[in-house]
Amino acid sequence: MKLFYAPGACSMGIHIVLEEIGKPYELSKLGIHGGENYRPPFSELNPKGKVPTLQRDDGSIVTEFPVIARHLAETNPEAGLLPKSEEAELRSAEAMDYCVATIHMQGFARQFRPSNFSSDEATHDKVKAQGREMAAKGFGIMDKALAGKDWVAGEYSIADSAMFYVAFWGKRIGMDLPPNVAAHLGRMMARQAVQRMMEQEGLKT
Ligand SMILES: N[C@@H](CCC(=O)N[C@@H](CS)C(=O)NCC(=O)O)C(=O)O
Structure with a gap:
């Protein structure tokens, strides 16, 4: 699992979710102010050019904050990040x-x-x-x-x-x-x- 992030960007929220889960993952920092997010190799992974971007262990990409957050919470139920009721x-x-x-x-x-x-x-x-x-x-x-x-x-x-x-x-x-x-x-x-x-x-x- 790899999180593409930019320091202080909205990807902070997904970074927190990964830390709450507590399983090993990689971080890859992107210079979104210099446009690195719109250039290969990142643009080939996520043509939207946005962080947060999650790369799963099979190489597939998940984008959009609420979708990534929900996916991580659902696939790691022991972390208790989805309310019970x-x-x-x-x-x-x-x-x-x-x-x-x-x-x-x-x-x-x-x-x-x-x-x-x-x-x-x-x-x-x-x-x-x-x-x-x-x-x-x-x-x-x-x-x-x-x-x-x-x-x-x-x-x-x-x-x-x-x-x-x-x-x-x-x-x-x-x-x-x-x-x-x-x-x-x-x-x-x-x-x-x-x-x-x-x-x-x-x-x-
Ligand atoms: N709809 C996206 C929005 C993500 C977004 O806007 N990310 C910003 C950082 S907070 C970004 O990557 N900006 C780079 C750019 O637009 O060039 C989501 O929910 O993940």
């Missing part, structure tokens, strides 16, 4: 999808890569501001979902890794995280799997 599993999937597809891909993507949303450079500040607003709204929604809970779905699950990376980004760019989201980030930072991921990716809090 059907309702909690539904809430875990719902939260993970919202963190990845909305908070990340709509909110943060506008802030980090405004040129993907508008080719007119004059509008980029506006695009970034709109992205910040979307991410803030997303944190507000997740704050309510986390009320009275330690973890997104009640018990710890793969959704917490997705919540972690968007909140980590929010803090890093100076956004005010609402209290339940900030407390969740603190709980995640205290987990050994997260600390190992941070150390391996060379990240500081």
Whole structure:
């Protein structure tokens, strides 16, 4: 099993899942800012040019954060990364999808890569501001979902890794995280799997 990642990118969440599972795996670092992800050999493995990318032991490739996270949790049931009740599993999937597809891909993507949303450079500040607003709204929604809970779905699950990376980004760019989201980030930072991921990716809090 090999994870293609970029330090501090959304692949952090899958890196955490692999550390929680605790079985041996390889890491392969990609320079996504220099475009290594769009050049061979990586582009031949994953033409989408994105991290996280998981290469399984038979050489096959799995992409898309929620799909990789779910696949790892399902194939390693002893790690207990999927909630036991059907309702909690539904809430875990719902939260993970919202963190990845909305908070990340709509909110943060506008802030980090405004040129993907508008080719007119004059509008980029506006695009970034709109992205910040979307991410803030997303944190507000997740704050309510986390009320009275330690973890997104009640018990710890793969959704917490997705919540972690968007909140980590929010803090890093100076956004005010609402209290339940900030407390969740603190709980995640205290987990050994997260600390190992941070150390391996060379990240500081
Ligand atoms: N839909 C993908 C999104 C992955 C994604 O956007 N990854 C970013 C890093 S956070 C990336 O690889 N960016 C490189 C690029 O777009 O050039 C997923 O869920 O895995």
